[in-house]
Amino acid sequence: MEKILHDTSSLIENYKLNIKEIKAFTTILNVIEFPKALEISKLEVLYPTHSDYKxxxxxxxxxxxxxxxxxxxxxIIAAIALNNKLTLRTKDKHFLVIKDIKPEFKVEIVK
Structure with missing residues (x-):
């Protein structure tokens, strides 16, 4: 499984491209924002833990x-990515500010 955590914007883009299978991760928060993500197979949904909230x-x-x-x-999504050592894939550039406080945060901005 790819060590990628898909944000909502990435999920929407994959859905628009009619991608039916992604061997990667997303969060329940992203599924709530975009329920059609459940139609993508092999996508593992992560739930925030106590340590993610902390x-x-x-x-x-x-x-x-x-x-x-x-x-x-x-x-919270960034915390889940950090705690699980996943690279966040997103279109949202504001995630880059997390690197200002956590240089180990991995984010991939897609177009």
Whole structure:
């Protein structure tokens, strides 16, 4: 399985391209935003854990301190990617600010 975590924007793009199978990950938060993701086979859905929420709070505090807050759901998604050592695939460039506080965060911005 690819060590990729697909954000909602990436899932939508794959769906539009009629991709039926992705051997990678997404989160339940992304599925809630885009339920049609469930039609993509081999996509493993991750649920936030207690440690994901703890990390998300730390990330939110750090982002506020540097004046670069992003949506709470996206912070949780970033925390899940970090805790699972996954690369986040997204179209949303605001995820890049996570690297300002967590250089080990891996994100792939797609067009």
């Amino acid at each position: 990390l998300a709070i730390k990330l939110a505090i750090s982002l506020l301190k540097i004046g670069k807050p992003i949506p709470a759901v996206d912070i």
